[in-house]
Amino acid sequence: MLEVKGLCKYFGGLKAVDDCSFTVEKGTITALIGPNGAGKTTAFNCISRTMMPTAGEVWLEDQRIDPLRPHKITKLGVSRTFQISRNLADMSVLENVICQSRIHGWRDLMKPAMSKDEIEKAMDILDFLGITRIAHEDGSNLSFGQKKLMDLAALLMSDPKIILLDEPAGGVNPSLLEEIITRIRQLNDRGLTVLIVEHNMNLIMRLSHQVVVMTQGRVIARGRPEEVQKDPAVLDAYLGGALEEAS
Structure with a gap:
């Protein structure tokens, strides 16, 4: 479904991503892992x-x-989360989620802020x-794990074909982490393709x-x-043996 070919991102002399190539097969969960500074989030x-x-x-x-702009990529079916929740201040969870709905044209601007549908x-x-x-x-009052779930809900509003999850386990307590793992697995069982950046090797x-x-x-x-x-x-x-510890 997704193919990355020779991807590079340079910041002056720093090669954050350097000739990176990989594929993500349709209907799979693919993990992108590596040490801090490996270039994973920059690739995302x-x-x-x-970027x-x-x-x-x-x-x-x-x-x-x-070559496309971000909103056009989203319209084609690619949606992502970020390491830090980007919820809008002074808005409810429901409002934050609906903000991610697709806009089909200028006529949508004439509709109510939140339609019944x-x-x-x-x-x-x-x-x-x-x-x-x-x-x-209020979205700003949630726990870190709840914000991760809110971000996942917002991402799903655009009806994506593939979702890019940037450290969904970061800062999440163990019980809520199990909930997030279950939901990702259920989404994948429904046919959604997943690309995930994560440091939690047990989850991976x-x-x-x-x-x-x-x-x-x-x-x-x-x-x-x-x-x-x-x-x-x-x-x-x-990885300093982190994968062995996860087995």
């Missing part, structure tokens, strides 16, 4: 076009998307995620079908979790 930013790549190509199915769709998503009880809470080993390992901006290994888990170069040089 280039794929979603929140312009220096070179390389990104393809969604049979269409090249890296949008409210029903948002509430269905919040129900699926088990957080309808906080629908009318449990959830992903394929693991892509980056360091210093380059892909240095790829394969099934159990294969990557046994790769000496990955264990010794880049």
Whole structure:
């Protein structure tokens, strides 16, 4: 579904992403892992076009998307979350979620701020995620884990084909983390393709079908979790045994 070809992002002499190539198969959960500074989030930013790549190509199915603006990429079916929740201040969870709805044209600007259909769709998503009880809470008052679920709900409002999750487990307590893992797995069971950046190796080993390992901006290994888990170069040089501890 997604193909990254020779992706590069340079900041002066710093090569944050350097000739990075990998694929994400339709209907799978693919993890992009590596040490801090490996270039994972920068690659995410280039794929979603929140950052312009220096070179390389990104393809969604049979269409090249890296020259497109972010809203056009979202319209084609690519949606993402960020490490830090970007909820809008002084707005409820429901309002924050609906803000992510697709805008089909200028006529939408003449409609009410939240249409009946949008409210029903948002509430269905919040129900699926088990957080309808906080629908009318101020988004800034949520716990870190609740904000992660709100971000996931907002992402789903655009009816994506593939979702890019940037550290969904970061700062989340263990019980809520299990909820997030369950929901990601259920979304994948429904046919949604997932690309995930995450440092929690236990989550990666449990959830992903394929693991892509980056360091210093380059892909240095790829394969099934159990294969990557046994790769000496990955264990010794880049992850310091973290994968072994997750087994």
